Amino acid sequence: MDQKPSTIETGWPEEGLTRVPYGVFDSEEIFEREQERLFRGPTWNYLGLECEIPKPGDYKLNFIGTTPIIVCRNHVGDVRAFVNRCAHRGSLLCFKNRGNEKVFTCVYHNWSYDLDGNLRGIAFRRGVNGQGGMPEDFDEEKHGLEAVRVTTRGGVVFGTFSDGTPDLEKYLGPQMTGFIDRMFNRPLRVMGHYSHRLRNNWKLVMENVRDPYHASILHLFFGSFGLSRHTMEGAALLDDSAWHHIVYTKRATDDISGSEYEGGKLKSMKSNLSLADPTLLDEWQEFDDGITNMVQTVFPAVTFQQITNCLGVRHLVPKGPDEAEMIWTLFGYEDDEDWQREIRRTQANLVGPAGLISLEDGAVTNFVQRGIRGREGNEASVVELGGDAIESSENRVTEATVRGFWKGYRDVMGL
Amino acid sequence: MDTFDTRHQVEQLQIDYAYCIDSGHFEDWPEFFTDECVYQIISRDSYEQGHESGFYYCRSKNMLRDRVLALRETTIYEPQRYRHIIGGTRILESDEKRCRAESNLIVVRTLQAGEMGIFAAGAYLDTITFESGTPKFIEKVVVTDSPQIDMLLAGPL
Numbered sequence: 119m120d121q122k123p124s125t126i127e128t129g130w131p132e133e134g135l136t137r138v139p140y141g142v143f144d145s146e147e148i149f150e151r152e153q154e155r156l157f158r159g160p161t162w163n164y165l166g167l168e169c170e171i172p173k174p175g176d177y178k179l180n181f182i183g184t185t186p187i188i189v190c191r192n193h194v195g196d197v198r199a200f201v202n203r204c205a206h207r208g209s210l211l212c213f214k215n216r217g218n219e220k221v222f223t224c225v226y227h228n229w230s231y232d233l234d235g236n237l238r239g240i241a242f243r244r245g246v247n248g249q250g251g252m253p254e255d256f257d258e259e260k261h262g263l264e265a266v267r268v269t270t271r272g273g274v275v276f277g278t279f280s281d282g283t284p285d286l287e288k289y290l291g292p293q294m295t296g297f298i299d300r301m302f303n304r305p306l307r308v309m310g311h312y313s314h315r316l317r318n319n320w321k322l323v324m325e326n327v328r329d330p331y332h333a334s335i336l337h338l339f340f341g342s343f344g345l346s347r348h349t350m351e352g353a354a355l356l357d358d359s360a361w362h363h364i365v366y367t368k369r370a371t372d373d374i375s376g377s378e379y380e381g382g383k384l385k386s387m388k389s390n391l392s393l394a395d396p397t398l399l400d401e402w403q404e405f406d407d408g409i410t411n412m413v414q415t416v417f418p419a420v421t422f423q424q425i426t427n428c429l430g431v432r433h434l435v436p437k438g439p440d441e442a443e444m445i446w447t448l449f450g451y452e453d454d455e456d457w458q459r460e461i462r463r464t465q466a467n468l469v470g471p472a473g474l475i476s477l478e479d480g481a482v483t484n485f486v487q488r489g490i491r492g493r494e495g496n497e498a499s500v501v502e503l504g505g506d507a508i509e510s511s512e513n514r515v516t517e518a519t520v521r522g523f524w525k526g527y528r529d530v531m532g533l
Numbered sequence: 534m535d536t537f538d539t540r541h542q543v544e545q546l547q548i549d550y551a552y553c554i555d556s557g558h559f560e561d562w563p564e565f566f567t568d569e570c571v572y573q574i575i576s577r578d579s580y581e582q583g584h585e586s587g588f589y590y591c592r593s594k595n596m597l598r599d600r601v602l603a604l605r606e607t608t609i610y611e612p613q614r615y616r617h618i619i620g621g622t623r624i625l626e627s628d629e630k631r632c633r634a635e636s637n638l639i640v641v642r643t644l645q646a647g648e649m650g651i652f653a654a655g656a657y658l659d660t661i662t663f664e665s666g667t668p669k670f671i672e673k674v675v676v677t678d679s680p681q682i683d684m685l686l687a688g689p690l
């Protein structure tokens with residue numbers, strides 16, 4: 119990769135949040151600083167769903183940034199998380215994606231840890247026949263697993279490395295917390311789980327997810343079948359810190375006459391199309407508020423979505439300056455009836471790497487990564503839709519939600 | 534029908550199916566299925582856990598047609614090609630009317646700039662009917678060994 123002067127050296131453009139220097143998308147140096155300041159900093163990071171680890175000893179693996187994490191349930195039923203790194207010489211402690219263990223035993227030299235991360239056993243601690251072994255004064259208490267502070271809300275598990283991260287409710291603010299409670303309001307049941315490898319910097323994905331501008335333009339299916347248009351009722355919301363966002367729409371509230379959607383002015387509107395099997399879009403009103411599409415991000419890297427009845431979590435894991443992985447978990451509720459499950463399952467066609475309204479995202483974020491190569495100096499993108507406002511609005515023809523991401527980013531990264 | 538004949542018919546069906554997709558004749562793809570059918574692409578891990586949702590889920594021939602409509606009219610992606618290699622077919626059950634078969638599958642994807650790589654490896658879990666004279670899929674579950682898709686999965690497997 120061509121190394122350009124990084125934004126750490128050149129500084130953020132003086133226009134502020136309406137410009138994003140391309141240097142943040144392909145620099146090793148920035149990537150390393152993100153691990154330290156953002157992912158190990160004062161942020162809550164998505165770790166999983168409680169329903170994935172229902173019983174004591176259940177665990178699943180995940181990541182905070184690039185750091186491998188074990189999320190488990192201890193003997194008394196509390197959720198715990200640790201760095202998945204043996205305190206002896208650094209081997210991965212667990213290497214299966216999920217399972218159940220009474221103790222975690224490292225395969226390398228059999229050091230073992232309880233479900234609270236305490237070191238409980240060292241093979242040949244006392245040596246053999248009085249020879250070898252660990253020093254008498256070796257303090258096992260100082261050599262447990264590195265703990266991650268954990269919090270849960272509505273069965274969603276978040277973790278942070280920093281003692282300075284405020285409580286989740288304070289971190290999110292009341293409105294964002296309210297939307298979490300709205301969707302995670304009763305026991306969940308996982309319906310699907312897959313991964314999407316993206317050939318681009320992780321932040322291009324977060325911009326994309328927080329960008330209501332493109333949704334009905336790039337995703338022709340969206341506009342053509344009336345799933346979401348700017349003419350529908352909706353809102354683009356930011357919390358007070360602007361770190362987190364929500365964009366929602368209420369379907370069936372618009373009249374497209376006189377708008378750019380009418381008469382095919384936008385390439386995105388192919389109103390002559392019709393589905394041979396319209397049951398693809400069967401739905402029921404899931405929430406009383408009438409919201410049919412809702413995308414919520416919790417800074418820095420997780421998205422909760424409601425696409426009519428297709429509910430899911432997209433957890434973004436950075437893999438390098440130009441590579442990321444989006445881990446999807448689709449879910450319904452334990453009390454879903456069969457017909458509801460079938461509708462959710464059918465609507466899953468809309469999302470993911472093969473999604474009828476999302477497939478293009480994996481292409482365009484990669485187009486940006488390729489487009490910014492070979493640039494001169496400190497070029498930057500233009501994020502000026504809606505001016506330089508960083509606030510909530512009913513209008514979704516705005517990039518305020520994208521600017522909010524960069525505000526959070528700059529706050530934490532010191533850029 | 535003897536097993537040799539069943540095997541021959543199943544293998545011929547797979548060959549024609551692969552040719553249809555690899556040559557980009559997506560409009561013909563639904564014709565390999567009965568009107569009432571199930572076509573799904575799901576990862577091995579999800580399949581084994583009994584998950585409902587994967588990458589593709591169509592439960593009628595018309596839904597397959599809608600996927601083709603979307604591919605042609607609304608889906609945007611860089612030109613690319615698939616090349617299917619199907620083999621190792623095992624006939625699990627068969628009578629005159631239908632059979633269940635499993636086959637191995639590898640799909641190489643070639644992007645326009647020339648980059649190529651194994652895009653998917655896995656198995657077809659097929660239920661095939663012979664009732665209309667031409668063999669057709671009643672159910673085709675594509676189980677991918679990897680839970681991961683590189684960039685995007687546009688055309689069917």
Ligand code: FES
Nearest residue numbers: 204206207224227
């Ligand atoms: S590295 Fe884990 S026991 Fe040695």
Ligand SMILES: [Fe+2]
Nearest residue numbers: 326333476479
């Ligand atoms: Fe999108």
